[in-house]
Amino acid sequence: MGLTVARTVVRLLAEAGVRRAYAIPGESVVDLLDALQVEPRLTLISARHEAGAAFMADADGKLCGTPAVAVAGSGPGAASMAAAVHTAYQDETPLIVLLGQVPSGDLGEETFQEVDLVRMYSPLAKWTAQATTADEVPGLLAEALHAVNNGRQGPAVLSVPADFWARPFESVVQRPAEVAIPPGSLERLAGEVARLVDDARYPVVIAGGGVRLARKQLIDAVDHLGLAVYTAYRRQDAFPENHPNYVGHLGHGIPDEQLRALEQADLVLALGTRLDEVTTQKYRYPAYTQPLVMVGGGRPGPRRRGLTFHVDTDVARFLSELRQAAAPRKRNWTVANQAVKEFMRPPQRGASGPVHPADVVRALRQLAPEDTVVTSDAGNFAAFVHRYWCFTQPRTQLGPCNGAMGYAVPAAVAAKLAEPHRTVVAMVGDGGALMTGQEIETAVRHRAPVIVVVFQNGLYGAIAAHQARLHGRLSSVAVGTVDFASWARGLGAAGYTVNDQEELEPALASALMRQRPCVVDVRTDPDVLSPDQRLSTMLRSRLES
Template identity: 60%
Template sequence: MIKAPLTWPIRYHRGWTVAQTAVRILAEAGVRRAYTVPGESFLELLDVLQLQRSISLITTRHEAGAAFMAEAEGKLRDVPALVLGSKGPGIANLAIGVHTAYQDETPMIVILGETASNLLKYSGPSDPDLTGMFSSFVKWAGKARSATDVPKLLVEAINAARTGRRGPAVLAVPSDFWVAPFDQSLADPDLAMRTGTLHRSADEVAALLADSKYPVVIAGGRARWARDELVMTAEHLGFAVYNAFRRQDAFPETHERYAGHLGIGIPARQLDALERADLVLCLGTRLDEVTTQNWRYPLPSQTLVMVGTGPADARRGGLTFRVASEVEPFLRELRSVAAPRTRRSSAANAAVHTFMTPPDTRDSVLVHPADVVRTVRRHAPEDTIVTNDASAFAGFVHRYWCFTAARSQLGPANGAMGYAVPAAVAAKLAEPERTVFAMVGDGAALMTGQEIETAVRYRVPIIVIVFQNGVYGTMAMHQARTHGRLAGVTLPAVDFAAWARGLGAAGYMVEDPQELEPTISRALRHQRPVLIDVRTDPDVITPETRLSELYHGDRSG
């Protein structure tokens, strides 16, 4: 989604502080929320944000929750949100959300509060370099050396975060700079969105398509913003479309050209179209370990075309072409120059997709995770936003939700735990008219689940589903396969429903499969946050796997 250029220059008023100037720049750039645990190193900035009508200040319970919220909003809107971290431990707590933004190519602005400039000289050798500690997983990092540097550096940070490969931009500012006067004007700061240049024309890709028998597309996060164009192009050119890992809303899963989700533990038959492809077009996606199915695809014999504005992926054995462009203009041009294909690429459109083939759960004593997802999907509105956490339970969300609406999935491709609940809060703040479900395991629920109180405080009616099976599922599966026993992965039962009620939300527990449907229906009628604690069978570890089948020895632990 390309944003129109902003109107500049901003009219600055004499007597404005650096904080007032910075907030005006953020507002003009489209930032709508700032997430933080308040800190003394940016007191003036907090005060100005509180008075700025177009930017909401959201106080969270933990900096990790604040960073996940900013990441989720950036992923949902394609416009960066702001996250503020106070000096010391507060900044370190942001790291997981900043890393998620970097790996998931999400725009984010991170402002780090530093010690006052006149005290920096007293910093000892053990004091961390605030920007340096983020340097390996941010797109841009800067540090203000004087108060007048701050506005210019902030413009640079915004441009870096939202152009080319999206990502987090980090700016460190000493606490006393915010109150300093700023009477200068910025020389026409450029905050326009840039599209990139077509290094290889669509004509060349059209020629490759004309010569191919089985072209396949892998659609990633940037393809979300070209969804309608992708659908028309797939119909025009007849290729199969896969969605990259946790990007299942890039292309509707009920479309006849949909080939599957390149996730974890997918059925082998879903890879048929990719296996036989002779041309693979990757649209706005990284070729990460999961999407490539443990680095197997694209095969060396397959021609690869990478379309996107990010840096080139690592070298591979096969022939590779790169197009430096946003996905939507590239597809529009490709569709205008490529001839309609009479040969239709094998897309598994005649096959039955996994969400249509539920498992037999009639003998389940506890609630089957597949039934949880399918029941919610049946009752929730079509445009519901689903946030999911990392762990084995998420495989049921990927398998059985069936994503058909645009911008309906928020999941951390980097595998960060603790993402779902904060992400749901941000999603509901950004899209208040849409229903939002957070799907989370019992392991991650107590990492950042306290942000339910944030949802209560800001009157954000999210619905949280806790899949409670008493085990860190992914690690238990690996341990059972490798050692035949478990170590350090079992969890005691927690009354999450009572815990949620203590935070001010509604809380329900579901132990009997018959209770599931009426409880979900009841939750959807609430106008406040709801948590449903669903007791699931720990043996049902993935859609394909039973934990008990993996043991080959001692089951202690």
């Protein structure tokens, strides 16, 4: 039997370095799934929901730096992936999304499960296309593979009518040409930025996800040039948080003391980041008086009136050139570094009593290996992870910048499949666990021993905080009490319940030792919404105002 469109597509994926595809089976992709199953260079993982499959592929791409594949069928299946694809877009994750479509002869008839997937996904992805002939499918995939890794990384979505996959393919696949950097241009750009660094008294770096593969070059440049470093929102593994030049994570709820180094900066180098709303503290930084250099291709500049330079090139190569071009210099960031150390120090508490979320993070940080991969969901509990974990090793943090709930559990499964030798811990609230926690069954089936820590406070905490602040009362934010340990055991995992502080460390230590998926259900105080906020205080303040 000759090559089909599906087998050609799978061969192209394998040749591009793709190693895993995460899928929910559907009628419109059965021939693609068969081709994936028989390709020895690729592993096909069947998830339990389309969002879970795409969150897995997103986490795989973040961790490995090369795209993974998410596969879904037409109509409802394709629609169910939308939130995860949006996550990959805002997180700048390389991701290939292959969607089945109704048969080509039925297009435009509003037939069973027909949706215009290109129109639907265009605002959510970097690149979208739908094949109009079977012969063009492999070429479109080649374009998608080129798109996800060139310039700003992101997801590429290809919709393929169901009858195209099994068609024979004997043509030559046309691949997009690579654009070469003109000789000497990188050295010239680095030289111009080097003069700005030499003239600055307080040059500050904001390191984003695009620095993950340039971490060594960043550390070398920081040590040589005396730069201070902030990490962008949920990109804390871009730079070691125990480095003397580390001055903070630009997330939610950052006090002014943590922002003083950025406030006084006379030059800001944004490396591999798009300077989103959270990272810029609601577009407060960089101020229009601060020169800004943005390094990394395809990222839009922030809304500002100040002087902005764009260096559209690879971050690692640029940092190597900058280190050579700029003069070595020592700058003293001790005050800012001491402030962030104090901010990150967990509170001291007794050995018994109700479990505080900070206790969970502190205990895990002491027990887990240094290179543990932490996947974090959206929710108020995540503030404790961001503040108290202290990320020191590369490729150890996976979290959604767009605040998508349900990310942590499927992301942890993918992380363990991608790097089975590393410990992987999912940090998730009870709301997020109930959205995609069924992917624990995927972990059981694929023998991926992840640890899922559920912060159960019975609330959608982030929304409860907004309601308390705005209205002084709560509405539809109660989650209710769930026995996550029994639920986990029903899915084939081990389950632990922690009601008291003295039960915490033994349960976590046992889960870390077991070679099977584990869920640790930690019942935390619903009054403790964040490291600095209590729900009762917020409600009382609103009522008294």
